[in-house]
Amino acid sequence: MNLKLTIAYDGSCFSGWQSQSHKKTVQDIIESAFADIAGHRIIVHGASRTDAGVHALAQVAHVTLGEVSPKMSSPERWQSALNASLPPQVRILRAQRVSKTFHARFCAQSKIYRYLLWHDHTLPPLLYQRAWHIHGPLNFSLMKEMASIISGIHDFRGFTARSGAAQKNTIRDLYSVKVAQRGKEISLIFHGNGFLYHMVRMLAGAIVHVAREKTDPKDFLLRLHGAQAPIAPHTAPAAGLYLVRIFYKKINGLGVEM
Amino acid sequence: MNLKLTIAYDGSCFSGWQSQSHKKTVQDIIESAFADIAGHRIIVHGASRTDAGVHALAQVAHVTLGEVSPKMSSPERWQSALNASLPPQVRILRAQRVSKTFHARFCAQSKIYRYLLWHDHTLPPLLYQRAWHIHGPLNFSLMKEMASIISGIHDFRGFTARSGAAQKNTIRDLYSVKVAQRGKEISLIFHGNGFLYHMVRMLAGAIVHVAREKTDPKDFLLRLHGAQAPIAPHTAPAAGLYLVRIFYKKINGLGVEM
Numbered sequence: 001m002n003l004k005l006t007i008a009y010d011g012s013c014f015s016g017w018q019s020q021s022h023k024k025t026v027q028d029i030i031e032s033a034f035a036d037i038a039g040h041r042i043i044v045h046g047a048s049r050t051d052a053g054v055h056a057l058a059q060v061a062h063v064t065l066g067e068v069s070p071k072m073s074s075p076e077r078w079q080s081a082l083n084a085s086l087p088p089q090v091r092i093l094r095a096q097r098v099s100k101t102f103h104a105r106f107c108a109q110s111k112i113y114r115y116l117l118w119h120d121h122t123l124p125p126l127l128y129q130r131a132w133h134i135h136g137p138l139n140f141s142l143m144k145e146m147a148s149i150i151s152g153i154h155d156f157r158g159f160t161a162r163s164g165a166a167q168k169n170t171i172r173d174l175y176s177v178k179v180a181q182r183g184k185e186i187s188l189i190f191h192g193n194g195f196l197y198h199m200v201r202m203l204a205g206a207i208v209h210v211a212r213e214k215t216d217p218k219d220f221l222l223r224l225h226g227a228q229a230p231i232a233p234h235t236a237p238a239a240g241l242y243l244v245r246i247f248y249k250k251i252n253g254l255g256v257e258m
Numbered sequence: 259m260n261l262k263l264t265i266a267y268d269g270s271c272f273s274g275w276q277s278q279s280h281k282k283t284v285q286d287i288i289e290s291a292f293a294d295i296a297g298h299r300i301i302v303h304g305a306s307r308t309d310a311g312v313h314a315l316a317q318v319a320h321v322t323l324g325e326v327s328p329k330m331s332s333p334e335r336w337q338s339a340l341n342a343s344l345p346p347q348v349r350i351l352r353a354q355r356v357s358k359t360f361h362a363r364f365c366a367q368s369k370i371y372r373y374l375l376w377h378d379h380t381l382p383p384l385l386y387q388r389a390w391h392i393h394g395p396l397n398f399s400l401m402k403e404m405a406s407i408i409s410g411i412h413d414f415r416g417f418t419a420r421s422g423a424a425q426k427n428t429i430r431d432l433y434s435v436k437v438a439q440r441g442k443e444i445s446l447i448f449h450g451n452g453f454l455y456h457m458v459r460m461l462a463g464a465i466v467h468v469a470r471e472k473t474d475p476k477d478f479l480l481r482l483h484g485a486q487a488p489i490a491p492h493t494a495p496a497a498g499l500y501l502v503r504i505f506y507k508k509i510n511g512l513g514v515e516m
Contacts, residue, residue: 088381
């Protein structure tokens, strides 16, 4: 049985998604919950390798289960059993049976990330580790302009922490980049067909730096157009980033590949 | 100089507001920040003695400062200095100079508390320690009916954890009790001239118990009308409670007593 899992977590409690020796990662914790239930190791394949501190409202992963006991034959049973074993900072929101060909990472068609800023003198305690605290002037219309400029198909090699060699294809399509303001809360919402390592944090960092009028929009454009930009990139803190949703193609109206 | 402080905190990090020996309380932490700055002890008088785990969006406190150095003569300076010394889980949102007669607790005219419920199978990790997780059927119209019944002037002795002897006057006026639903999030918003110890948590607990159809509304009414109710009271968990706002009479349009 192949299971698709929709998973939420508070990133401030973990060293990121991906398994690492001697670190507490979300993947490790879910694999350990599976091992508790199944009695053997089961590999959890996540769609996005979120960094330490990055939150997920709906990460997606899949697992391939071998023979399962009759009482563990339903996805709902796995969901309950996993949640009973997991800490409250990680929750399986949904478990669905999917076809053998479903792969959380390779079948993902697009993703939405939200970057949250708090623009005020003081960061409210309940937003600590959940937003990037920005104070001082912020040019909101410049922010919207930058968001509009990066929408579309670009070579984002200037906005990834890895060298071009590590990621051969650095062209991505950002379907939309929205800037939403509600009081002191500003959200940058990125929807794209894929994201490079640190791409959202580097885009958010650059947009904010331009909006604070500390970077000339021209330097931003130089970086976006692949030239060696004259100033160092700015990576926004992990704590403001949320993986919101991952889209897969719908088959038979089920919303999942069967 | 008398200072009025508006304070927010993440209650999950503290043993409540009020100073206790060998416990980490919000009052202790703020007094320790004052001592760091002033070089001597300054007592912080809070308006509400929130329990361990209860959050505050805008607690109010006052302090009486004696002679202060010229560089510490402005409230803004105290705000910055305190925030620099406090952990990020406690923030001074505002500091204002007030008259000598201002007392955070005795001058408070009314308060708003919000009780947050999450009504779904699974509690999202980002709401852990911030909402009461309720699953299973919930009769929303019964919930609204109970909220409407408790509005107004009542003797709330059945909804306090202390005996009648400890609090002589147990009559309070609830100006409004609102029930607001937004998706899986349900808020109970209480605005009243005063609240007894554990009153909001006991009212929220009773309302939810009736809405889950585990308590007969008649028993709720018996308790509200002062009779010895036949069943034990239900105290909602601290983590769902937020102190939202405290109102003081306005003088000279300043919103503060000068």
